[in-house]
Amino acid sequence: MFxxxxxxxxxxxxxxxVSFDFHGRRMATCSSDQSVKVWDKSENGDWHCTASWKTxxxxxxxxxxxxxxxxxxxxxxxxxxxAAVWEEIVGESxxxxxxxxxxxxxxxxxxxxxxxxxxxxxxxxxxxMLATCSADGVVRIYEAxxxxxxxxxxxxxxxxCKLSCSCISWNPSSSRAHSPMIAVGSDDNSPNxxxxxxxxxxxxxxRKYAKAEALMTVTDPVHDIAFAPNLGRSFHILAVAxxxxxxxxxxxxxxxxxxSGGLTKFEIHIVAQFDNHNSQVWRxxxxxxxxxxxxxxxxxxxxxxxxxxxxxxxxxGILKGNGSxxxxxxQQGIFNTSLGSANASLQNSLNGSSASRKQS
Amino acid sequence: MEELDTEPPVTVVPGxxxxxTQLCFEWGPAEMLLCETLFGxxxxxxxxxxxxxxxxxxxxxxxxxxxxxxxxxxHGIFVGLQxxxxxxxxxxxxxxxxxxxxxxxxxxxxCMEDMHQAAISARDSALHSQYSIxxxxxxxxxxxxxxxxILFVEAAPxxxxxxxxxxxxxxxxxxxxxxxxxxxxxxxxxxHKLFWNVVDIFVLQGRMDEARHLLSKEAIANPTSxxxxxxxxxxxxxxxxxxxxxxxxxxxxxxxxxxWHEECQRYLQDGTFASSSHMESICKILLxxxxxxxxxKELMTxxxxxxxxxxxxxxxxxxxxxxxxxxxSSMDMFLGxxxxxxxxxxxxxxxxxxxxxxxxKECSVALSNWWFVAHLTDLLDHCKLLxxxxxxxxxxxxxxxxLEYASGLFSHHSLWQLxxxxxxxxxxxxxxxxxxxxxxxxxxxEQKALKVLRICEQRQMHEQVRSICKIMxxxxxxxxxxxxxxxxxxRAKDAAFATLISDxxxxxxxxRGRFSDLDLIDNLGPxxxxxxxxxxxxxxxxFHRLYGEKRFSEAARLLLMLMTAHIAPCSFWMTLLTDxxxxxxxxxxxxxxSLSTLNVPRLGLxxxxxxxxxxxxxxxxxxxxxxxxxxx
Numbered sequence: 001m002f003x004x005x006x007x008x009x010x011x012x013x014x015x016x017x018v019s020f021d022f023h024g025r026r027m028a029t030c031s032s033d034q035s036v037k038v039w040d041k042s043e044n045g046d047w048h049c050t051a052s053w054k055t056x057x058x059x060x061x062x063x064x065x066x067x068x069x070x071x072x073x074x075x076x077x078x079x080x081x082x083a084a085v086w087e088e089i090v091g092e093s094x095x096x097x098x099x100x101x102x103x104x105x106x107x108x109x110x111x112x113x114x115x116x117x118x119x120x121x122x123x124x125x126x127x128x129m130l131a132t133c134s135a136d137g138v139v140r141i142y143e144a145x146x147x148x149x150x151x152x153x154x155x156x157x158x159x160x161c162k163l164s165c166s167c168i169s170w171n172p173s174s175s176r177a178h179s180p181m182i183a184v185g186s187d188d189n190s191p192n193x194x195x196x197x198x199x200x201x202x203x204x205x206x207r208k209y210a211k212a213e214a215l216m217t218v219t220d221p222v223h224d225i226a227f228a229p230n231l232g233r234s235f236h237i238l239a240v241a242x243x244x245x246x247x248x249x250x251x252x253x254x255x256x257x258x259x260s261g262g263l264t265k266f267e268i269h270i271v272a273q274f275d276n277h278n279s280q281v282w283r284x285x286x287x288x289x290x291x292x293x294x295x296x297x298x299x300x301x302x303x304x305x306x307x308x309x310x311x312x313x314x315x316x317g318i319l320k321g322n323g324s325x326x327x328x329x330x331q332q333g334i335f336n337t338s339l340g341s342a343n344a345s346l347q348n349s350l351n352g353s354s355a356s357r358k359q360s
Numbered sequence: 361m362e363e364l365d366t367e368p369p370v371t372v373v374p375g376x377x378x379x380x381t382q383l384c385f386e387w388g389p390a391e392m393l394l395c396e397t398l399f400g401x402x403x404x405x406x407x408x409x410x411x412x413x414x415x416x417x418x419x420x421x422x423x424x425x426x427x428x429x430x431x432x433x434x435h436g437i438f439v440g441l442q443x444x445x446x447x448x449x450x451x452x453x454x455x456x457x458x459x460x461x462x463x464x465x466x467x468x469x470x471c472m473e474d475m476h477q478a479a480i481s482a483r484d485s486a487l488h489s490q491y492s493i494x495x496x497x498x499x500x501x502x503x504x505x506x507x508x509x510i511l512f513v514e515a516a517p518x519x520x521x522x523x524x525x526x527x528x529x530x531x532x533x534x535x536x537x538x539x540x541x542x543x544x545x546x547x548x549x550x551x552h553k554l555f556w557n558v559v560d561i562f563v564l565q566g567r568m569d570e571a572r573h574l575l576s577k578e579a580i581a582n583p584t585s586x587x588x589x590x591x592x593x594x595x596x597x598x599x600x601x602x603x604x605x606x607x608x609x610x611x612x613x614x615x616x617x618x619x620w621h622e623e624c625q626r627y628l629q630d631g632t633f634a635s636s637s638h639m640e641s642i643c644k645i646l647l648x649x650x651x652x653x654x655x656x657k658e659l660m661t662x663x664x665x666x667x668x669x670x671x672x673x674x675x676x677x678x679x680x681x682x683x684x685x686x687x688x689s690s691m692d693m694f695l696g697x698x699x700x701x702x703x704x705x706x707x708x709x710x711x712x713x714x715x716x717x718x719x720x721k722e723c724s725v726a727l728s729n730w731w732f733v734a735h736l737t738d739l740l741d742h743c744k745l746l747x748x749x750x751x752x753x754x755x756x757x758x759x760x761x762x763l764e765y766a767s768g769l770f771s772h773h774s775l776w777q778l779x780x781x782x783x784x785x786x787x788x789x790x791x792x793x794x795x796x797x798x799x800x801x802x803x804x805x806e807q808k809a810l811k812v813l814r815i816c817e818q819r820q821m822h823e824q825v826r827s828i829c830k831i832m833x834x835x836x837x838x839x840x841x842x843x844x845x846x847x848x849x850x851r852a853k854d855a856a857f858a859t860l861i862s863d864x865x866x867x868x869x870x871x872r873g874r875f876s877d878l879d880l881i882d883n884l885g886p887x888x889x890x891x892x893x894x895x896x897x898x899x900x901x902x903f904h905r906l907y908g909e910k911r912f913s914e915a916a917r918l919l920l921m922l923m924t925a926h927i928a929p930c931s932f933w934m935t936l937l938t939d940x941x942x943x944x945x946x947x948x949x950x951x952x953x954s955l956s957t958l959n960v961p962r963l964g965l966x967x968x969x970x971x972x973x974x975x976x977x978x979x980x981x982x983x984x985x986x987x988x989x990x991x992x
Binding site: 001002003004005006007008009010011014015016017018019020022023024025027029031039043047068069070071072088090124148223229231232280282283285286287288289291294296297298299300301302303304308314315316317318319320321322323 | 369373376380381382383384387396397398399411412417420796797800802803827830831834835
């Protein structure tokens with residue numbers, strides 16, 4: 001891996017989240033300066049800020065893109081107890097020339113009584129739906145029934161998790177064998193041994209979300225949680241960021257066939273646990289094929305985890321700052337040395353004049 | 361297979377300070393974003409300096425223009441290998457696979473040449489060194505691949521094995537040409553200071569004819585050594601080598617060789633070469649004297665050259681399985697105490713030991729991208745060499761590596777197309793990987809979208825087709841390109857969206873009195889049936905056309921059909937009725953009669969409208985549709 005570019009983000013305060021759109025050509029950043037910025041990648045790979053606006057009256061914790069099937073839509077959540085949905089409107093030709101675009105607020109979701117800590121869009125096959133979670137321990141699921149009218153969102157479900165919530169993750173599987181499922185993590189740190197990861201599943205019969213599982217072995221505060229993309233597997237993989245990195249598999253067992261039941265029971269295994277960060281782990285996220293997990297910790301590093309073809313997980317890379325300040329922003333390629341070191345050793349093995357091979 | 365205990369590579373993020381901040385991140389399809397932040401309860405600290413977002417990429421190599429040929433041409437070879445008919449006869453199949461291997465190698469060499477040219481013409485010293493590094497890496501790859509071809513693909517038996525290894529050494533290891541040219545082109549070759557070096561090298565590489573040719577020059581220049589020369593020349597001429605064809609058995613050859621070896625021994629012991637240390641050393645080399653050979657360490661430069669020379673002069677009928685012993689001891693003798701094996705040495709050693717998995721594993725670690733191991737493993741799998749090893753992952757390893765390689769290609773704006781074929785030939789996960797990757801390809805232009813669609817349609821990836829069309833339709837709609845939006849929705853078979861866009865068209869029409877994108881609407885054909893609203897749109901436009909062509913009876917019939925078929929939106933009823941008005945004036949139109957057959961409550965309204973017909977103000981308010989014969 002190598003750092004190809006660095007972009008000066010120009011927020012006036014700490015950045016809390018950075019989000020790629022589906023195709024990797026746009027990105028959004030959100031900050032304690034209460035604003036969100038949107039950046040577009042040009043043909044030659046340079047990034048330009050095409051919008052910057054105040055979104056909340058408190059720090060903005062997370063920002064996330066909806067699937068492009070719904071247009072250009074963002075959601076943000078904040079300390080100000082609200083989450084908001086934004087849509088880009090195609091501007092006047094003047095704006096286009098200046099490379100600017102406009103985002104308008106379509107709705108504000110005000111049901112939470114405390115800081116909203118995470119917001120995530122549901123998988124696209126569920127329609128235009130999103131979930132928020134708050135420090136008040138409630139997960140709220142909203143839906144926009146008319147995809148062309150983003151100002152109408154209705155609160156479909158309120159899930160009371162009893163513990164302050166820090167993160168949510170939708171199961172991306174669109175298989176008919178799997179009901180919609182959402183995992184919730186709690187960063188509650190009062191002394192107790194309650195499970196800090198809960199899994200809720202949608203029940204077709206009751207038309208409600210009910211708790212399917214709680215990961216009893218996770219009792220430390222959880223900061224982030226992420227389902228892996230499903231590669232056609234019958235079971236689910238869930239990564240948890242807590243005092244270490246943990247990877248669980250959840251194998252659905254036979255569904256209980258009761259009259260109001262229908263909840264899946266799961267066989268839960270922990271397939272990996274890493275404490276290499278040597279500190280709290282704050283973020284976990286899967287790549288698009290669900291083959292590499294990245295984690296970020298208090299040690300200021302991002303670590304990459306991958307399973308080999310024998311399903312053994314190990315760390316395959318570390319991203320780490322070196323403390324030396326960057327001079328402004330560099331949109332030029334930065335070829336770093338670590339990649340070269342492996343090659344250099346191979347090169348050294350070949351003796352001297354390999355560069356001047358048969359010149360006849 | 362046990363894991364290597366290598367430290368994971370560290371990628372430096374310049375500017376981020378792990379002592380002061382942490383990093384938040386997000387994966388993208390081709391890149392990763394990193395940003396400095398502070399997690400957890402904030403103590404009012406702020407990171408110093410402007411906040412930066414870092415864009416991180418996995419594989420640098422795919423962005424090198426000069427490697428493009430490698431990726432493109434090897435793709436052709438790969439696909440050819442997967443698709444070609446397997447020869448029945450073992451020998452023919454073997455020949456087929458050897459040819460494939462040679463093709464791969466020639467691609468590597470071609471790329472090396474290009475890279476070398478690029479290095480020479482690079483004005484920037486950093487760029488020059490980068491290219492030079494690449495040349496070395498490609499060279500190493502070809503070296504390894506060639507050895508694997510000899511040992512695994514061709515599986516050369518004792519006899520030919522040595523000949524192949526000699527070729528290998530000559531081709532790859534020692535760069536003698538400069539030295540040779542220098543010596544041969546000089547006035548007095550035998551007086552050149554490098555003369556004996558060149559003779560020695562020829563001997564070490566088994567290039568007897570060339571060695572003898574040079575020696576003859578020495579003999580001419582130095583008549584006193586004529587006797588010694590004649591004997592040495594004769595010995596060199598007579599040296600038995602494994603034959604190329606099967607003209608002699610190994611046993612025959614070994615016998616001959618034994619006799620020859622003894623003859624050399626006698627001459628040496630008789631002191632025949634005592635007065636020329638050079639010639640004596642050559643004789644010792646011919647006898648396989650390890651110390652004598654090791655003295656020429658600087659000329660051989662590598663332990664594997666030493667290995668082959670040793671074999672040539674001590675055991676030319678070496679069997680493949682015996683190689684490992686000679687290899688290990690050669691490396692130990694050559695490197696001695698001073699140096700330890702480098703990655704390349706370990707890889708080659710693993711090959712000599714026939715540890716295929718070790719070779720692949722070591723290469724995966726040493727090389728920065730998956731190109732090499734993916735293609736080599738695939739070839740070895742076709743040679744049916746992976747099945748016999750471990751039950752868990754024979755061809756799984758092939759697929760694992762191909763998936764890695766192809767995934768890497770998808771982060772490139774045009775190389776992704778090559779990746780599609782690789783996924784196609786991964787039976788277990790290829791399809792789902794393709795689905796996940798292909799839907800992320802940015803659809804910058806309509807052509808690109810169509811290209812991606814074609815790939816998805818060919819593979820019956822219906823959901824991806826639908827999704828891509830929907831994304832394009834949405835994009836068009838946002839930019840008010842209704843025609844484009846409509847055709848994309850039709851392609852997506854998205855009835856709801858088609859209805860929505862048809863409504864927009866109709867709304868536009870009401871506001872402006874005319875249609876946009878007539879070509880599209882006129883040529884909807886059977887796709888008109890996708891949604892009622894779309895059907896209505898198509899038929900309504902047809903009504904206008906008929907009217908414009910003065911085919912009033914047909915127009916009237918169509919209008920009637922539209923009114924009774926219940927596909928018109930309520931908001932449009934007034935418009936339809938208004939459209940009917942001018943038709944009533946047409947004598948040929950027997951609308952009223954037709955209408956009277958209908959038991960339609962609307963009939964009353966219709967008649968009421970007819971009465972309004974006489975009021976000019978109503979007519980003028982009815983818009984310009986039926987009032988003029990020019991509709992557009």
